[in-house]
Amino acid sequence: MTASKRTLSLGAFLMATGHHIAAWRHPDVPADGGLDFQQYKRLAQIAEAACFDALFFADSAAAPDAPIASRMARSDHFEPLTLLSALAAVTERIGLIATVTTSYNEPFHVARKFASLDHLSGGRAGWNLVTSDAAAEALNFNRSEHLGHAERYARAREFHEVVSGLWDSWEDDAFVRDKASGQYYDPAKLHVLDHHGDHFQVRGPLNVARSPQGRPVVVQAGSSETGRELAAQTAEVVFTAQTSLAAARDFYSDLKGRLGKYGRSADALKIMPGVFIVLGDSQSQAQEKFEQFQALVEPAVGVALLSRMLGNFDLSGYPLDGPLPDLPLTDSGQRSRQLLLTELAGKENLSLAQLGRRIAGGRGHYSLIGTPAQVADELQAWFEQGGADGFNVLVPHLPGGLEDVATLLVPELQRRGLFRTEYSGRTLREHLGLARPANRFASI
Amino acid sequence: MTASKRTLSLGAFLMATGHHIAAWRHPDVPADGGLDFQQYKRLAQIAEAACFDALFFADSAAAPDAPIASRMARSDHFEPLTLLSALAAVTERIGLIATVTTSYNEPFHVARKFASLDHLSGGRAGWNLVTSDAAAEALNFNRSEHLGHAERYARAREFHEVVSGLWDSWEDDAFVRDKASGQYYDPAKLHVLDHHGDHFQVRGPLNVARSPQGRPVVVQAGSSETGRELAAQTAEVVFTAQTSLAAARDFYSDLKGRLGKYGRSADALKIMPGVFIVLGDSQSQAQEKFEQFQALVEPAVGVALLSRMLGNFDLSGYPLDGPLPDLPLTDSGQRSRQLLLTELAGKENLSLAQLGRRIAGGRGHYSLIGTPAQVADELQAWFEQGGADGFNVLVPHLPGGLEDVATLLVPELQRRGLFRTEYSGRTLREHLGLARPANRFASI
Numbered sequence: 001m002t003a004s005k006r007t008l009s010l011g012a013f014l015m016a017t018g019h020h021i022a023a024w025r026h027p028d029v030p031a032d033g034g035l036d037f038q039q040y041k042r043l044a045q046i047a048e049a050a051c052f053d054a055l056f057f058a059d060s061a062a063a064p065d066a067p068i069a070s071r072m073a074r075s076d077h078f079e080p081l082t083l084l085s086a087l088a089a090v091t092e093r094i095g096l097i098a099t100v101t102t103s104y105n106e107p108f109h110v111a112r113k114f115a116s117l118d119h120l121s122g123g124r125a126g127w128n129l130v131t132s133d134a135a136a137e138a139l140n141f142n143r144s145e146h147l148g149h150a151e152r153y154a155r156a157r158e159f160h161e162v163v164s165g166l167w168d169s170w171e172d173d174a175f176v177r178d179k180a181s182g183q184y185y186d187p188a189k190l191h192v193l194d195h196h197g198d199h200f201q202v203r204g205p206l207n208v209a210r211s212p213q214g215r216p217v218v219v220q221a222g223s224s225e226t227g228r229e230l231a232a233q234t235a236e237v238v239f240t241a242q243t244s245l246a247a248a249r250d251f252y253s254d255l256k257g258r259l260g261k262y263g264r265s266a267d268a269l270k271i272m273p274g275v276f277i278v279l280g281d282s283q284s285q286a287q288e289k290f291e292q293f294q295a296l297v298e299p300a301v302g303v304a305l306l307s308r309m310l311g312n313f314d315l316s317g318y319p320l321d322g323p324l325p326d327l328p329l330t331d332s333g334q335r336s337r338q339l340l341l342t343e344l345a346g347k348e349n350l351s352l353a354q355l356g357r358r359i360a361g362g363r364g365h366y367s368l369i370g371t372p373a374q375v376a377d378e379l380q381a382w383f384e385q386g387g388a389d390g391f392n393v394l395v396p397h398l399p400g401g402l403e404d405v406a407t408l409l410v411p412e413l414q415r416r417g418l419f420r421t422e423y424s425g426r427t428l429r430e431h432l433g434l435a436r437p438a439n440r441f442a443s444i
Numbered sequence: 445m446t447a448s449k450r451t452l453s454l455g456a457f458l459m460a461t462g463h464h465i466a467a468w469r470h471p472d473v474p475a476d477g478g479l480d481f482q483q484y485k486r487l488a489q490i491a492e493a494a495c496f497d498a499l500f501f502a503d504s505a506a507a508p509d510a511p512i513a514s515r516m517a518r519s520d521h522f523e524p525l526t527l528l529s530a531l532a533a534v535t536e537r538i539g540l541i542a543t544v545t546t547s548y549n550e551p552f553h554v555a556r557k558f559a560s561l562d563h564l565s566g567g568r569a570g571w572n573l574v575t576s577d578a579a580a581e582a583l584n585f586n587r588s589e590h591l592g593h594a595e596r597y598a599r600a601r602e603f604h605e606v607v608s609g610l611w612d613s614w615e616d617d618a619f620v621r622d623k624a625s626g627q628y629y630d631p632a633k634l635h636v637l638d639h640h641g642d643h644f645q646v647r648g649p650l651n652v653a654r655s656p657q658g659r660p661v662v663v664q665a666g667s668s669e670t671g672r673e674l675a676a677q678t679a680e681v682v683f684t685a686q687t688s689l690a691a692a693r694d695f696y697s698d699l700k701g702r703l704g705k706y707g708r709s710a711d712a713l714k715i716m717p718g719v720f721i722v723l724g725d726s727q728s729q730a731q732e733k734f735e736q737f738q739a740l741v742e743p744a745v746g747v748a749l750l751s752r753m754l755g756n757f758d759l760s761g762y763p764l765d766g767p768l769p770d771l772p773l774t775d776s777g778q779r780s781r782q783l784l785l786t787e788l789a790g791k792e793n794l795s796l797a798q799l800g801r802r803i804a805g806g807r808g809h810y811s812l813i814g815t816p817a818q819v820a821d822e823l824q825a826w827f828e829q830g831g832a833d834g835f836n837v838l839v840p841h842l843p844g845g846l847e848d849v850a851t852l853l854v855p856e857l858q859r860r861g862l863f864r865t866e867y868s869g870r871t872l873r874e875h876l877g878l879a880r881p882a883n884r885f886a887s888i
Contacts, residue, residue: 024621024628031621031628035563035653041533061552063613063651070631076619076653079560085529086564089485104550108505108584116523119479120530139647140552169507175520177468177475182742184468184475187514203583207507209479209520298626 008383008418009390009432010410011056011097011239011272012047014040016077018397019276021305021360022296024073029397034077037086043399044087047094050406051420053431054095054126056219056239056392057084061104062136068304068316081113088121095428097126097219097237103152104132104141107162108202114216115167115208123212123427126237127163128219131156134312153226158197160218160234165193167215168439169205191441213429214436223251223336232258235269236434239392241365242273243340248366248387270389270432275379276362278369278396279404286369293396294357302356309364310338320353337364361396372412380418390432452827452862453834453876454854455500455541455683455716456491458484460521462841463720465749465804466740468517473841478521481530487843488531491538494850495864497875498539498570500663500683500836501528505548506580512748512760525557532565539872541570541663541681546603547596548576548585552646554603555610558660559652567656567871570681571607572663575600578756597670602641604662604678609637611659612883613649635885657873658880667695667780676702679713680878683836685809686717687784692810692831714833714876719823720806722813722840723848730813737840738801746800753808754782764797781808805840816856824862834876 016034017024024031033039044055057080064074080098088096096117100110110127118125131152132138138146147155174189193204220235222228231238232255242248256266280286299320307315310327318325324345327338341364345355361367368375382388395401413419425431460478461468468475477483488499501524508518524542532540540561544554554571562569575596576582582590591599618633637648664679666672675682676699686692700710724730743764751759754771762769768789771782785808789799805811812819826832839845857863869875 025623025626027623031623032619037533037564060651061556063649065634065636065649067631070629070634071626073621073628075629075649075651076614077651078563079556079652082525082529082557082560082564085526086533089481089530089533105553106548106585109549112505112523113526116526119522120481120526136647139645141550142645144645170520175476177517179469179471179475182469182515182740182745184517185514185519187509187511190509190514192509201583201586201588203580205507205509205519207504207519207521208523296626301626 005417007420008379008388008413009053009270009272010419011054011390011392012043012052012402013056013058013274013392013394014043014398015058016398017073018401019361019363019394020293020396021072021301022293023397025296026293026397028400031073033398034073039399040078040083040087041090043402044091044094046399046402046406048091050410051423052094053390054097054428055084055087056097056128057099059099059101060134060137061101061132062134062140064136066304068300071298071301072304081117085117085120088117088124093124093423093426095124095126095217095431096121097128097217099128099130101130101132101137102156102159103147104137107159107200108166108206110159111163111166111206112208115206115211118211118213118216119208123429125211125213126217126219126428128221128239129156129160129235130221136312149224149226153230155199157230157234158199161197162193162195162200162202164215165195166202166204166206167210168441169193170210171439171442172210172214175209210439213427214439217428217432217434228255228258231255231269232264233262237270237272237432240271240273241337241340242387243364243366245382245385245387248273248382249385252387268434270434272390272392273382273388274365274392274394276365276367276394276396277375277405277409278361278401279372279375279408281371283370283374286371290361290369290396293361297357297360299353299356302360303352305360305363306341306352306356309359310341311335315352318352321351324350324352324355340364362394365394372408375409376412376416379413380416383418449861451864452823452832452857453497453714453716454863455498455834455836456487456496456846457500457502457718457836457838458487458842459502460842461517462845463805463807463838464737464840465516465745466737467841469740470737470841472844475517477842478517483843484522484527484531485534487846488535488538490843490846490850492535494854495867496538497834498541498872499528499531500541500572501543503543503545504578504581505545505576506578506584508580510748512744515742515745516748525561529561529564532561532568537568537867537870539568539570539661539875540565541572541661543572543574545574545576545581546600547591548581551603551606551644552610552650555607555650556652559611559650559655562655562657562660563652567873569655569657570661570663570872572665572683573600573604573679574665593668593670597674599643601674601678602643605641606637606639606644606646608659609639610646610648610650611654612885613637614654615883615886616654616658619653654883657871658883661872661876661878672699672702675699675713676708677706681714681716681876684715684717685781685784686831687808687810689826689829689831692717692826693829696831712878714878716834716836717826717832718809718836718838720809720811720838720840721819721849721853722805722845723816723819723852725815727814727818730815734805734813734840737805741801741804743797743800746804747796749807750785750796750800750803753803754785755779759796762796765795768796768799784808806838809838816852819853820856820860823857824860827862
């Protein structure tokens with residue numbers, strides 16, 4: 001592997017007991033993993049030993065409490081920023097990406113917490129910027145329903161503008177801390193944001209010095225037209241669900257093609273599709289492993305997961321052995337997923353219960369079930385044929401699924417020269433190959 | 445020391461480079477301590493080795509940026525919840541108390557983050573509930589001025605009601621996680637808050653299981669009439685500034701006397717005055733140490749600190765060698781501090797510059813400068829004569845000042861049987877002698 005060879009990035013998508021909806025019921029899985037810090041510490045250390053670029057945490061600011069929720073492991077888990085801050089203290093190199101919604105937060109707090117995490121971790125923080133489309137979240141924040149799609153994105157765009165502006169409150173060398181003269185900072189290197197917009201009035205400055213990465217890495221996952229535009233303008237990593245190489249290539253070239261109009265190079269944004277991975281010594285052994293989880297899926301639980309993925313469309317009144325009903329074309333950010341699932345149900349002629357079980361593992365993400373070589377072949381094809389810059393790895397169960405990826409798949413990728421064998425950088429930006437941004441206010 | 449003997453509690457109030465306004469200029473002090481995680485890790489470990497009950501972090505959601513602020517070490521520091529989460533991972537026993545304002549936050553986020561920290565730390569989280577009276581904070585949160593005193597407190601009271609209700613969303617044994625039957629939680633042990641109030645509409649439930657302490661410890665620091673009533677109703681620890689034993693006893697008996705009408709025993713709330721401590725082998729050596737810091741105080745910096753303590757009353761137009769001007773009796777929460785400082789200036793006949801320097805160390809807290817035995821005598825008197833249940837210890841500089849307290853004062857208190865020699869409990873509640881609250885919704 002030569003120094004200049006392009007290598008792929010890997011994120012470890014961690015979710016309580018694992019990505020498979022029935023993982024918590026498996027005998028190898030600690031069912032209380034969602035609130036066990038020692039478990040997360042082990043996971044972080046496994047991923048770091050395997051040189052992953054980052055840990056990635058999804059989030060929701062609401063606990064499901066419909067009757068069926070009592071049969072799913074989704075109602076109790078750590079808040080991602082507190083968890084990642086704790087993990088920062090017990091890791092050295094791996095990036096730390098947390099999801100925080102722009103819909104029910106204040107940009108000053110968000111800018112500050114990620115800047116603080118970036119300092120705590122020596123430059124390893126990433127913010128997955130999302131908008132909230134779940135009614136359950138709205139109800140926890142003084143609203144009777146969530147904002148519409150357009151308004152959510154307008155707010156998100158302005159939110160990003162404020163947060164990134166606050167991150168540039170201080171030039172990198174603003175804090176001189178000169179004991180002799182008594183000058184702590186250079187006032188010429190302080191920039192008060194004084195933002196006045198449609199959604200926010202924020203004066204600043206931030207009460208955190210500019211952070212090691214300049215700005216924490218901004219991650220996004222929106223796939224709608226509006227979401228792609230926001231990503232092209234502001235994102236540095238995009239996490240996406242693509243179910244074939246052809247679709248992944250379309251998405252990749254579409255999104256990269258949008259960067260130019262914002263004055264950004266194609267390299268300034270990395271595209272990382274989610275891949276659900278189950279490994280075995282043989283394909284049949286891998287499949288058998290997967291079936292152990294599938295056998296634990298109750299039909300109503302599968303359908304509840306489906307309902308959630310369809311933007312909380314209530315499916316409880318429909319017969320389990322009947323077809324997926326016609327769905328309203330909502331303005332929801334889940335619309336692209338609705339289309340994907342409707343297509344899948346039609347193509348494979350699946351009943352509601354079958355469709356629920358079909359997505360119980362990968363949740364709409366591309367599934368790779370096979371030997372390390374087989375899985376590596378697929379990842380390599382996507383990576384080399386214009387479908388991906390890297391992958392966000394989803395595993396059925398934790399810690400076992402991650403251990404499999406770390407010990408079986410990563411060495412295979414390393415043998416092929418596709419993945420690092422040790423960290424060459426210190427910061428998440430360095431791992432991802434993203435430039436450190438200059439302070440927009442600094443004179444040259 | 446018998447098992448039943450009442451012992452005192454100690455909190456370590458940590459602030460970047462130390463409590464003395466000029467600490468950062470001292471040769472022994474790392475001037476960049478406010479954003480150095482390794483420094484905080486050392487501090488936490490020093491305090492834990494000395495068996496302190498808790499670390500305590502003040503907070504403000506704004507960076508001062510007036511010209512004089514460039515000569516003070518106040519504009520760059522960690523956000524407390526991210527910092528304490530990281531410290532949770534590198535400590536075992538010590539409590540972790542962070543200040544978070546009720547004025548510019550959402551109760552769902554606050555409930556969730558502290559519950560998350562409580563799980564992360566095995567039951568060591570504490571929330572210092574404050575209201576914001578700084579205009580600079582308002583300007584970072586879409587407001588042109590901060591809320592009035594009465595409205596702030598009404599919001600704070602309701603905020604507490606929502607947060608503590610969310611902490612009781614789940615009964616302690618709600619999560620059964622029964623792999624065989626597929627039941628993850630018992631729906632009968634889930635309680636949806638469904639709060640509808642003047643300031644907040646919050647449905648719940650919280651997406652975190654009930655935490656190890658049942659509820660994180662609630663700390664407050666208000667001294668006004670309204671603040672005392674809120675504390676009597678809701679606080680479990682009160683941090684206060686008292687400048688004589690007589691005043692401390694008045695405050696102590698007043699506050700403890702208010703608990704009964706809320707159905708609370710006097711033991712349910714611990715009162716911990718702040719004490720600024722400088723230690724030496726002799727009184728003159730301690731005084732000399734203190735003078736090293738005093739000599740580094742620029743007059744305008746002292747006056748700026750004074751201005752801040754007076755509720756940001758602008759003193760920059762007044763002559764440094766003139767008297768403290770008459771202050772408007774504002775509705776500010778700083779009012780009790782205004783009275784205290786006006787009294788002090790009058791009694792000692794101090795000019796503005798002299799008053800600024802006078803408070804540059806303890807910032808209005810009781811100052812004890814002397815040998816370990818002398819300081820212990822004072823603490824013992826306050827503790828035994830009805831002035832305090834413990835102390836929040838402020839030191840001029842970090843890490844040196846904390847090391848002095850840990851190695852010189854704590855052993856003296858231990859010799860007298862006034863302080864633990866090892867932790868007997870695991871949680872902050874256990875350290876403080878506070879009962880674990882029952883879930884309000886649980887049937888018996």
